[in-house]
Amino acid sequence: MTFSIDQYRLEGKVAVVTGAGGRGNSIGRAYALGLANAGASVVVADLNADGANAVADEIQAAGGKAIASVVDITKPDSVASMAKAAVQAFGGVDILVNNAALMAELGYLQAIDIPLEQWNRIMDVNVTGALNCTQAIVPLMRARGGGKIVNQVSGGAFPAISVYGISKLALVGLTTTLARQLGRQNINVNAIAPGNTMSDAGKLLTPEDSPFVKLLEATVAMRVRGQPDELVGTLLLLCSSAGDWITGQVLHVDGGWVLRP
């Protein structure tokens, strides 16, 4: 079959994006708007009801299809309600973007002295939360003959500098393992690892004078800092039929920070 640029279009597809109602200029918001722009109906899911409603309203005002869903991804009952809302509004789910996470509030916590309660909370949101959503949504994907799952990891997983990074490495493990298990069911599972992205949360975590930015400046091949919108093209590749033969991969979108063979 000859490649067509229309393969990036998502008309008739339903996408659930967690963490899409975040602080102001969030990555989840950019993902939700990008998917809606490509033609998908979007479930804007977040713990933050005001944020989720604002992003769903923004999509509708631009002529797209969206609903807001208030969810706590650590709670299976809450995630089940999110999945139910998607089916009621749009008839099913084809795309799941596991983007919700704790990040800015964690700073650079180290494993050696972190209280166990805090460790469990981080893993609960950043790892188990993605698993809960996947377990709830995969049966809906199977019912539609397949689907696409994108897990939001981080370049910060690779330099081994924080508990946040450990949680994102666990999410890489979930990505590759689920890719192997779900491939024959026509479900692709990939991850995006952004570099230092200037969402409102990213600005909070790494202000201009942060030592972390100095560290990046010494190593990153191109521009150190990116904008949420610069991640959307990769998301559309992984969520559309243009990316049908890609699975189990971590795509680094970071100006050449994490360089792997």
Ligand SMILES: NC(=O)c1ccc[n+]([C@@H]2O[C@H](COP(=O)([O-])OP(=O)(O)OC[C@H]3O[C@@H](n4cnc5c(N)ncnc54)[C@H](O)[C@@H]3O)[C@@H](O)[C@H]2O)c1
């Ligand atoms: N900004 C960066 O530099 C950067 C870099 C690499 C990866 N990331 C990742 O990108 C994603 C989005 O980051 P962001 O910068 O937009 O941050 P953000 O804080 O704006 O987004 C995270 C969202 O997750 C939501 N959330 C947290 N706990 C939740 C729960 N239990 N249930 C439902 N929703 C919950 C928050 O309400 C928030 O809206 C995160 O996974 C983050 O780890 C960010």
